[in-house]
Amino acid sequence: MARPARFDADQLLDAAVRLAAATGPGGVTMSAVANDVGAPSGSVYHRFPGRPALLAEVWLRTVERFQEGYFKALDTDVDARQAGRAAARHVVSWSRAHPEEAAVLLYGAGDFGRAHWPKEHVHRAEHGNQRVRTALAALAEALGAKARQDTECVELALIDLPLSLVRRHLRAGEPLPAHAEDLAEECATALLNSLPTNSASPPPPPAAP
Template sequence: MESTLQNMARPSRFDTPRLLDAAVRLAADAGPSGVTMSAVAAAVGAPSGSLYHRFPGRSALLAEVWLRTVEGFQEGYFEALESSDDPLSGARAAARHVVAWSRTHPREAALLLYGAHDFGHDDWPDEYLLRAEDGNMQVRAAMAALAGALGMHGRPALDRVTLAVIDLPLAVVRRHLRGGHPLPPHAEDLAEQCTTALLADG
């Protein structure tokens, strides 16, 4: 009885965060195709059953790897975007966050240079598709709110805002990460300058 209670209290050597961390490393090094159930299990020295106990199949694993990474990034991104009453200052902070987060999370940032479809989006179980759509709706709402706060209206204005606070900061990151190089110390400043150039006279 005592032995049983000890086993029940002992934390799992192969908990979900550890398995997902291994999957992120595999994705960063070899792309989404490198993330398989057997590869993740081997990376942490776990039996394959540890994966199937948590994920019904590879599509669910890929979905969780992608969504956990995106949601972790978005948490700080939205905080930066709303960090000031001045919408332009918030936009600049968001642009800097893209680069700063990528600097401190290079593997996760390398993963985000792909897209959800690279991680098998079309085969995701419904619960993951709903999570993904919820995140996309939050981004669209944030871009629309920023455009409105800046006094910019219409689809061209929305595209301009999205380019300024998402696409261009990611472009600053992409070239260095894809080349396997660290981000230069001026990368945050460059992202902020791009954002300002697009939005200051919007």
């Protein structure tokens, strides 16, 4: 009977995330990951055929873990502005709970060698990006955004501003302050309230005769 693998893919990816958070994507090599977990280099190559596949999995696993809660927050079955506020808070709260993975997301896919990823990883990334675009477009429509400027306002409120707040503290080696989620929500609320009012929230019932 073959012995079970001593190091599974998640253990190796956890090590890669630690290295990326500490030294940047350039520090994520096959040998560095092996050294971090005390594994022979062959264990890493058994799980990942080469560094491009390793870097792709580091990026994609991190993004997909973040997106799981982000998509739930963006559920437009609830009030659209409430969904927007929840999405802005999620960016910060997830980063607080997962600081090393958040440090990975402060880079971009290009920093993790996207140009050299295997095709299946590129397709997986494109699928995830399209899901985000679709979810944000649905929320923007529910909020009454019609012009491109309005759509960019939604993207700024729910992606760029919360990430900039996270980036400022994590890149400085500081923990996120206790008020960070509230600040992200307040900024998102101010921007979303600048959009035209529409039927995102149902009208009040008519007064009784």
